[in-house]
Amino acid sequence: xxxxxxxxNAQVIAASVIYGFAGIFFLYIKNxxxxxxxxxxxxxxxxxxxxxxxxxxxxxxxxxRGKRKTVLLLGAWQxxxxxxxxxxxxxxxxxxxxxxxxxxxxxxxxxxPIILKEKISTKNLAALALSLIGxxxxxxxxxxxxxxxxxxxxxxxxxxxxxxSGFFYACIIMTSRxxxxxxxxxxxxxxxxxVTLVILFPFMLxxxxxxxxENLPVLLFLGVMITSLGSILYFTGLEQVKAQNASIISxxxxxxxxxxxxxxLNDPVSRATQLGCVLILASSLLMSQEKESKI
Numbered sequence: 335x336x337x338x339x340x341x342x343n344a345q346v347i348a349a350s351v352i353y354g355f356a357g358i359f360f361l362y363i364k365n366x367x368x369x370x371x372x373x374x375x376x377x378x379x380x381x382x383x384x385x386x387x388x389x390x391x392x393x394x395x396x397x398x399r400g401k402r403k404t405v406l407l408l409g410a411w412q413x414x415x416x417x418x419x420x421x422x423x424x425x426x427x428x429x430x431x432x433x434x435x436x437x438x439x440x441x442x443x444x445x446x447p448i449i450l451k452e453k454i455s456t457k458n459l460a461a462l463a464l465s466l467i468g469x470x471x472x473x474x475x476x477x478x479x480x481x482x483x484x485x486x487x488x489x490x491x492x493x494x495x496x497x498x499s500g501f502f503y504a505c506i507i508m509t510s511r512x513x514x515x516x517x518x519x520x521x522x523x524x525x526x527x528x529v530t531l532v533i534l535f536p537f538m539l540x541x542x543x544x545x546x547x548e549n550l551p552v553l554l555f556l557g558v559m560i561t562s563l564g565s566i567l568y569f570t571g572l573e574q575v576k577a578q579n580a581s582i583i584s585x586x587x588x589x590x591x592x593x594x595x596x597x598x599l600n601d602p603v604s605r606a607t608q609l610g611c612v613l614i615l616a617s618s619l620l621m622s623q624e625k626e627s628k629i
Contacts, residue, residue, distance in 0.1 A: 350584050
């Protein structure tokens with residue numbers, strides 16, 4: 335393998351591991367709800383991305399062209415996935431939330447036949463079954479029955495938010511595929527982040543300056559390291575890595591999130607979580623083997 339391909343693969347791997355820290359560092363935020371956290375994370379990330387693009391001479395070339403309404407929609411999906419994911423982390427834990435986030439291929443599989451008129455193959459059905467079983471195993475069959483002790487504590491609300499994060503992530507995947515002939519990945523990220531900041535602007539008014547200063551180091555880490563550096567590594571690496579390979583490498587995100595949550599937060603990793611992890615990631619792996627259709 336040529337050095338440039340090795341470097342590109344290393345960039346995508348590094349990005350996937352960096353993304354895995356998002357939920358962990360969110361738990362270090364004090365006295366701030368998910369909305370303001372997402373706004374300031376994206377604000378700092380957006381500014382860092384602007385500096386990078388300006389330094390590389392790419393900023394001047396980024397502008398809204400065709401499919402403008404779809405770009406706006408991409409920003410809305412981004413707001414949805416981040417708000418629901420962080421809410422899920424608040425009410426459950428990092429391990430469960432990141433696995434529910436990675437049910438996105440399940441939603442793509444369910445929605446694609448309706449919107450894209452794609453046929454469901456045997457491999458698709460196998461992936462669907464694995465993902466559904468994985469979700470039930472991770473969440474716990476007993477927790478899905480109304481009236482349990484856990485269900486009354488907000489646990490099921492967290493699970494629901496985790497499933498919503500997966501749905502919004504699936505919407506991002508499909509919308510991004512629709513935009514790829516008009517905008518590069520980095521352009522989509524920069525423009526959609528700007529849209530998301532406008533959508534979430536009211537959240538900025540809900541936080542005091544004292545709370546913002548208290549959480550500034552963590553917010554800067556989330557913005558600069560995860561939103562900016564992680565995305566730069568991912569999209570620049572993606573230029574030399576096949577999309578299919580990148581989708582497989584990206585499965586390192588939930589694995590690293592679970593590992594570091596155990597290491598840093600002492601989050602318990604039960605056998606059910608391990609089994610669910612294997613099933614959900616096996617489902618994503620199966621889906622990544624499918625040839626992408628043109629939208």
